Amino acid sequence: MNHLLTMEDLDREAIERIVGQAERFAEVSDREIKKVPALRGRMVLNLFYEASTRTRSSFELAAKRLSADVVNFAASGSSVEKGESLKDTVLTLSAHRPDAIVLRTPWAGAAELVSRWCGAAIVNAGDGKHEHPTQALLDVYTLRQRLGEIDDASIWIVGDVAHSRVARSNIIAFQRMGARVTVAGPPTLIPRGIETLGCDVRYTLDELESADVVYALRMQRERMNETWVPSLREYAAWYQINGRRLQPQQVLMHPGPVNRGIELSGEAVDSPQAVIAAQVEAGVVVRMAVLYELLAGSAGSGTGSTAAPADPMAARVEGAPADDPLPEPQPA
Amino acid sequence: MAGQLLSHGPVEPAQLLLRDVRVLDPRMGLDARRDVLVRDGKIAALAEAGSLGEPLQEIELVDGRGRLLAPAFFDPHVHLRSPGQEHKEDLRSGTRAAAAGGFGGVIAMPNTDPVIDSAPLLGSLREAAAREACVPVGFMAAITRGQRGEELTEMAHLRAEGAVGFSDDGLPVASAGMLRKAMQYQRLCGGVLSLHEEDPTLSRDGCMREGAVSAALGIGGIPSVSESTMVARDAELALYESARAHFQHLSCAASVASVERAKADGARVSCEVTPHHLLLTDESVRELDTRMKMNPPLAGEQDRRALVQALRSGAIDCVASDHAPHAREEKEVPFEQAPMGTTGLETAFPALYTGLVLNGELALDTLIERMTAGAALFELPTATIAPGEPANLTLIDLDAELIAGEHGWESRSENCCFAGRRLRGRVLLTLAAGGVVYREPVFSVVAA
Numbered sequence: 001m002n003h004l005l006t007m008e009d010l011d012r013e014a015i016e017r018i019v020g021q022a023e024r025f026a027e028v029s030d031r032e033i034k035k036v037p038a039l040r041g042r043m044v045l046n047l048f049y050e051a052s053t054r055t056r057s058s059f060e061l062a063a064k065r066l067s068a069d070v071v072n073f074a075a076s077g078s079s080v081e082k083g084e085s086l087k088d089t090v091l092t093l094s095a096h097r098p099d100a101i102v103l104r105t106p107w108a109g110a111a112e113l114v115s116r117w118c119g120a121a122i123v124n125a126g127d128g129k130h131e132h133p134t135q136a137l138l139d140v141y142t143l144r145q146r147l148g149e150i151d152d153a154s155i156w157i158v159g160d161v162a163h164s165r166v167a168r169s170n171i172i173a174f175q176r177m178g179a180r181v182t183v184a185g186p187p188t189l190i191p192r193g194i195e196t197l198g199c200d201v202r203y204t205l206d207e208l209e210s211a212d213v214v215y216a217l218r219m220q221r222e223r224m225n226e227t228w229v230p231s232l233r234e235y236a237a238w239y240q241i242n243g244r245r246l247q248p249q250q251v252l253m254h255p256g257p258v259n260r261g262i263e264l265s266g267e268a269v270d271s272p273q274a275v276i277a278a279q280v281e282a283g284v285v286v287r288m289a290v291l292y293e294l295l296a297g298s299a300g301s302g303t304g305s306t307a308a309p310a311d312p313m314a315a316r317v318e319g320a321p322a323d324d325p326l327p328e329p330q331p332a
Numbered sequence: 333m334a335g336q337l338l339s340h341g342p343v344e345p346a347q348l349l350l351r352d353v354r355v356l357d358p359r360m361g362l363d364a365r366r367d368v369l370v371r372d373g374k375i376a377a378l379a380e381a382g383s384l385g386e387p388l389q390e391i392e393l394v395d396g397r398g399r400l401l402a403p404a405f406f407d408p409h410v411h412l413r414s415p416g417q418e419h420k421e422d423l424r425s426g427t428r429a430a431a432a433g434g435f436g437g438v439i440a441m442p443n444t445d446p447v448i449d450s451a452p453l454l455g456s457l458r459e460a461a462a463r464e465a466c467v468p469v470g471f472m473a474a475i476t477r478g479q480r481g482e483e484l485t486e487m488a489h490l491r492a493e494g495a496v497g498f499s500d501d502g503l504p505v506a507s508a509g510m511l512r513k514a515m516q517y518q519r520l521c522g523g524v525l526s527l528h529e530e531d532p533t534l535s536r537d538g539c540m541r542e543g544a545v546s547a548a549l550g551i552g553g554i555p556s557v558s559e560s561t562m563v564a565r566d567a568e569l570a571l572y573e574s575a576r577a578h579f580q581h582l583s584c585a586a587s588v589a590s591v592e593r594a595k596a597d598g599a600r601v602s603c604e605v606t607p608h609h610l611l612l613t614d615e616s617v618r619e620l621d622t623r624m625k626m627n628p629p630l631a632g633e634q635d636r637r638a639l640v641q642a643l644r645s646g647a648i649d650c651v652a653s654d655h656a657p658h659a660r661e662e663k664e665v666p667f668e669q670a671p672m673g674t675t676g677l678e679t680a681f682p683a684l685y686t687g688l689v690l691n692g693e694l695a696l697d698t699l700i701e702r703m704t705a706g707a708a709l710f711e712l713p714t715a716t717i718a719p720g721e722p723a724n725l726t727l728i729d730l731d732a733e734l735i736a737g738e739h740g741w742e743s744r745s746e747n748c749c750f751a752g753r754r755l756r757g758r759v760l761l762t763l764a765a766g767g768v769v770y771r772e773p774v775f776s777v778v779a780a
Contacts, residue, residue: 087664107666108551109620128668129550168550192555193547 001297003115003122004290006131007172015176019141021289022282028065029285039068042295045098045120047089049075049105054256054280055125055134059102062287068295071098086110087117094118099295103127121294132165135255136173138286142279143213146251151178154210157199158239159217159263160189160228166255167217171197182211185239188228204238208245215253216241219263236262243267251275337496337712338437338468339461340427343767345373346723352381353396353727357403357717358701368401370723373766378719394761396727403715404436404467404724404764408706409501409526409580409604409652410677412438412469415457416445421657421744423464426677428770429655429743430467433677434726436715436764437707438655439470439526442479443502449474449485451493458494467764470496470712472526475514479503484514488521496710497524501580502627504530504562511566515575524710526578527566529587530628534558539668541583541629545614551668554629560586567594570601578709579603581654583628585638592647602709604652605639607680608749611687612636616749622663622670623749626656643702644694650705653680657745674749679736681728682755690756723763732758739773 001014010018028036044063046056056072063070073093075081080089086105093101094117101118103111104125111124126132143150155174161167161183174181175198183194184202195201208214219235229235242265246252252264252274260266268274348370355366355378365381371391377384387393412426421429430438442448448457454473461469473495477483479502487498498514505511505527514525535554540546542553563579567590570577582588582603591603608626613633616624624630631639642648656673663670681703688694707714715724737751762770 085661085665105666107668108549110666112620113666128666129552131550165550168548191547192542192553193544196544197548 001293003111004133004294005111005115005122005124007133007136007169007176008131010133010173010176012176012178015137015140015173018137018286018289018293019144021292022137022141022285025065025285025288025292028288029281035065035067037067038292039063039066039099039295042068042099043097044068044070044291045093045096045101046070046072047093047101047103048073048125049080050126052104052125054283055104058280058283059123059125059287061284062291065284066288066291068099068291071096086114090114090117094120100291123290123294126165129163129165129168131169133169133173134283134287134290135166136169137290138279138282139170139215139253139255140173140177141282141286142253142275143251145278145282146275147212149178150174153179153212154182155179155213155215156182156184156208156211157215157217158184158205158208158241160219161185161194161217162189162191162228163220164217168197170215171199175199179213184208185217186229186235205245209247211250213251213253214241214246216263218255218257219259221259232262239263240265241268243271246271246273248273253279256280337494338470339458339494340465340468340765341461341463343373343765343769345766346370346763346768347372347391348394348723348763348768349384349387349391350394350396350401350727351384352398353401354398355401355717356697356700358697359714360716360718362717363697365398368717368725370725370763373723375717375719375721375723378717394727399760400728400730401717402434402700402726402728403704403717404726404762405434405681405703406705406707406712406715407435407438407653407655407677407680408578408650408710410438410440410655411443411657411673412440413657414444414460415453419659419744420662423461423469424466425742425744426655426657427465427467427469429675429677429741431762431764431770432742432759433653433679434681434728434759434762435467435677436724436726436762436769437468437470437712438677439472439496439706439710441499441501442472442474443500447474447479448472449477449479451486451489454490454493454495466769467762470710472497472499472501474498475500475505475525476510481506481510484510484517487514487517487523491521491523495523496712497526497578499526499528499580501526501528504528504532506532508565508569512569512573515569515573515577518575524576524578526580528580529559529562529566530554531558531562534561539625539629540617541614541631543614543632545617549618549620556584556586556631556635559628560584560590563587564590567591567599567601570594571597571599574600576600581606581609581628581652582639582648583609583631584635588638588642588647602649604650604706605643605648606652606654607676607683608674609636610639610643611683612749620667622665622667623674623747623751625667625670625672626654626674626749627672640688640693644698649702649709651680651684651702652706653677655743657743658747659745663747673747675741675743675745675747676749678741678743679748679750679755681759682734682736682757683750683753685730685757686755722766724765725761725763726759727761729758729760730756732756734758
């Protein structure tokens with residue numbers, strides 16, 4: 001794997017490999033020193049054109065736990081505001097020779113475009129309303145932790161599907177892992193043609209009790225100004241996941257940040273069914289696994305290294321001798 | 333009057349003998365091997381192949397070897413980007429692209445910077461074309477000032493200055509009341525109203541046709557009804573006001589049906605279709621190549637088939653390229669940020685010949701007819717292959733292969749949706765307004 005651009009590119013085997021690696025990395029988080037040297041000397045560049053706290057910090061933590069160097073580049077307050085194009089920004093930052101670029105933009109396909117402009121491994125951390133593959137991977141990870149396998153599970157994705165990159169990546173990922181996916185929401189927010197991705201479409205939550213997993217999407221307040229739904233009050237009355245709708249055996253997921261009282265009631269957020277905090281925690285280990293897969297994984301790294309990777313789990317306290325010290329100069 | 337609506341730079345009258353060419357002029361019912369003599373820029377003789385002897389010293393001999401000689405094509409819808417956007421295209425580069433595509437005349441849209449919405453602006457543009465254009469150019473003027481849809485331009489003044497017609501192309505005339513006033517005023521000034529049909533409240537911030545592909549990509553979709561509802565509205569208005577209206581770049585079956593119905597009811601309406609809507613679908617957008625981003629957007633396969641059928645039947649009157657050049661840096665951005673438009677003058681014939689004629693979907697004479705029909709729709713003279721007619725001709729090698737764009741483009745821009753495709757039907761020579769305006773660089777002629 002050279003890049004992680006879309007869930008479309010990952011088959012079940014690749015998803016299981018990354019999730020399995022994440023499970024092994026989870027142990028690192030429990031250590032006193034939460035760090036392994038797997039990517040020591042590698043540079044990960046976070047390039048974010050949209051505001052993001054949790055995704056960016058999750059990638060930053062992941063890279064640091066793998067001992068990579070991390071540079072954060074936010075578009076606001078940078079050369080981008082002086083009118084620099086995406087291409088020029090990427091070419092400029094590429095001069096620093098990052099091994100991986102984690103990219104978030106408001107534009108579909110931007111990650112793929114950038115992958116053609118530079119040699120670094122590109123991780124799509126959200127491209128417009130298109131995809132957010134690491135979110136889907138961490139959601140698969142979280143569900144496997146909770147349910148074991150997710151084959152034949154019925155997963156309902158509820159809310160603003162039209163504007164959700166999380167929905168699109170998860171529709172693909174959950175189905176690749178053998179689940180059945182239903183999307184439900186106001187007809188104005190279910191895009192025409194979404195059923196061609198293989199999911200069922202519902203406009204009410206009448207059959208929600210048949211679901212094993214309820215995945216609520218964030219209802220963005222700015223959608224109100226564009227009159228996609230008449231009011232948040234009406235949206236909540238028809239689509240909010242609350243104590244009345246959520247069944248005891250169901251798992252409740254949400255990509256965050258939650259609008260308490262809109263797509264989720266307070267009691268649903270705080271219920272034992274909710275795995276929202278576990279999703280956040282999974283974010284770090286899954287992103288560790290993605291970076292490891294791209295930069296040290298079996299299919300080779302973005303820098304063209306063919307050497308077999310060292311055991312990523314070998315713990316090493318920073319400052320300890322390197323296991324591959326620079327060779328001594330040989331006499332001519 | 334009509335001839336004066338077209339402007340072109342100085343032309344040296346051609347002296348040519350085209351020996352043994354396959355002359356195909358569908359309107360003349362002509363499809364036969366002939367010798368064609370061009371003297372002083374006019375067709376002087378049309379004789380049995382091989383019957384015209386060795387030409388005089390000053391006449392160039394072209395050995396046709398049965399290659400196709402057709403009336404030069406006419407494109408009623410191009411963007412030459414002058415004034416104000418010469419980094420994309422200018423009068424010379426745009427008309428050179430036309431000549432290279434076998435076109436002997438084009439109509440330029442007024443959505444320039446500034447918009448062509450006043451007689452002095454139009455006058456200076458026509459003066460520039462009289463110096464720089466290498467094929468005759470007609471100019472549309474805006475329907476509304478600044479294309480803002482709020483007040484009519486001085487349509488009568490603009491007509492007197494030589495506007496072929498009126499268009500807010502790039503934008504719809506959103507207000508039915510405003511368009512109705514333009515249709516009424518047309519009784520005073522004449523000139524065809526050429527309409528870009530789109531309901532902005534349905535298109536919103538869409539970047540491609542709404543459907544399975546837009547749903548999968550998470551890109552805002554423009555539904556086909558954004559176009560077809562406006563075509564239906566304006567076809568009814570045209571019928572009610574007995575106005576002459578032309579519908580631009582149709583992209584869906586429902587729009588065609590509205591135009592057909594209006595024609596049957598006696599409305600004075602016509603319509604065009606682009607090569608890209610005839611040959612490509614929204615599946616081509618999956619890779620998010622910005623050359624595939626245009627307005628109207630590429631449609632689904634069912635609509636594409638309906639457009640081909642309508643071009644065949646004549647329900648669609650003519651082909652227009654909607655040649656829309658954009659600079660490399662403007663297109664080398666994420667899909668949603670890119671401007672809409674593809675270039676098309678240099679690929680129109682080979683793309684349609686390869687994509688429709690060679691696989692039997694469209695007869696060659698029908699294609700030639702539809703690629704020359706635009707002139708008459710705009711009350712301009714039609715290129716005709718007959719003695720005494722001015723030489724407006726294109727010579728084409730139907731068997732020659734080309735890879736679109738392999739030797740660069742005459743256009744200043746390279747945003748062509750057919751770039752890199754292997755096509756058949758190479759334009760070898762174009763004559764417009766009596767002069768040779770294009771020669772294929774490697775095409776060898778036999779000098780007398």
